[in-house]
Amino acid sequence: MEVTGRLFVWAVLAASCGAQLNSTVAEGRSRCTASLGGANLGETHKALILQLNADEICTWTIERPENRSIRIIFSHVQLAPDGRCENENIKVFNGNSTRGPLLGKVCSKNDFVPVFESSSNSLTFQFVTDVANIQRSVFIFYYFFSSDTSIPNCGGYLDTLEGSFTSPNYPKPHPELAYCVWHIQVEKGYKIKLKFKEVFLEIDDYCRFDFIALYDGPSTTSGLIQQLCGRGQPAFESSSDSTTVVLSTDYASSYRGFSASYTSVYIEDVNTSKSLFMTFKLS
Known part of the structure; x- marks a missing residue:
């Protein structure tokens, strides 16, 4: 399916959600509740672009069929840039209400792509926005x-001083609905130079559909270096002896993936080189 076609469908969904957002008002704040379908509509996957207003509380619940788990990915989050996490956030709960166990919280200060999983029969997420009119x-x-x-070949641990890895099926099209995590850990005292020989994923300005997320550390919350998609041959360098690479794909437009x-x-060699460079520059 073409990107423009999908965005048109999702724009319609966003517009319909926006109509529901203003359906009721309670306790001085606009409230909204909507089902994302799930088992009730027979959909095994769904994507939404949600346009949120100021001073709202909006809650959605996903119901899953038996013997399945739920994965929810917030691949693009644009909230109030100056908003405090206490006043504007997204909370994800395990269960069919906000009284269930809290899986995590997302706000504008987070430096990662938020992903949550639930093995219960439902998952609930709630948006709370502050009064900023943006x-x-x-x-x-x-x-x-x-x-x-x-x-x-979907993820794994790499602990040698050098190595290579690819997306599943490479150079054939990557699988749909994949979430793969590679943890690279080298010896202490070393940094990691990572080079992609090829990146060939669906093109999108915000990398919302299929993307690679690079983290500067041992986990998916270590600090996002960059979120990649489209085509290219980028290279990166970590600040320590570990880095994490994530591949996330949706249900359409599968391409070759990546080879890295x-x-x-x-690190001492790097610092020595920098020192020599500075000495030469100053002289």
Whole structure:
């Protein structure tokens, strides 16, 4: 399906959600509640662009079929840039209400792509916005998956001083509904140089559909270096001895994926090179 066609469909969904957002007012703040379908509509996956207003509380619940888990990805979050996390945030709960266990919270200060999973029969997420009168837009994608169904070569641990890895099926099209995490850990005292020989994913200005997320550290909350999509041959360098690479794909427009390799650089050698460069520059 073409990107423009999908965006048109999602724009219609966003408009219909916007109509529901203003349906009722309670306790001085606009409230909205809507179902994202899930098992009730027979949809195993769904994507939404939500346009949120100021001073609102909006709650959605996803119901899953039996023996499936729910993964929800907030691949693009545009909230009030100066908003405090206490006043404007997205909370995700395990269960069919906001009284369930809190899985996590998202706000404008987060430096990662928020992803949550629930193995219960439902998942609830709630938006709370402050009074700032600015545009807010959030792209959400969720799907059901079986925890016992694994994709070959989807993620893993790499602990040698150099190595290479690719997206599943590369150079053939990557699988749909994949979420793969590679943890690269080298010896202490080294940094990691990561180079992508090829990135070939769906093109989107915000990398909302299929994307690679690079983190400067050992986990998916270590600090986002960049969110990649489209085509290119980018290269990156970590600030320490670990980095994390994530591949997330949706249900349409599968391309070749990526091929990457990495090497290790001794930090003392890097500092020495910088010192020599500065000495030469000053002289």
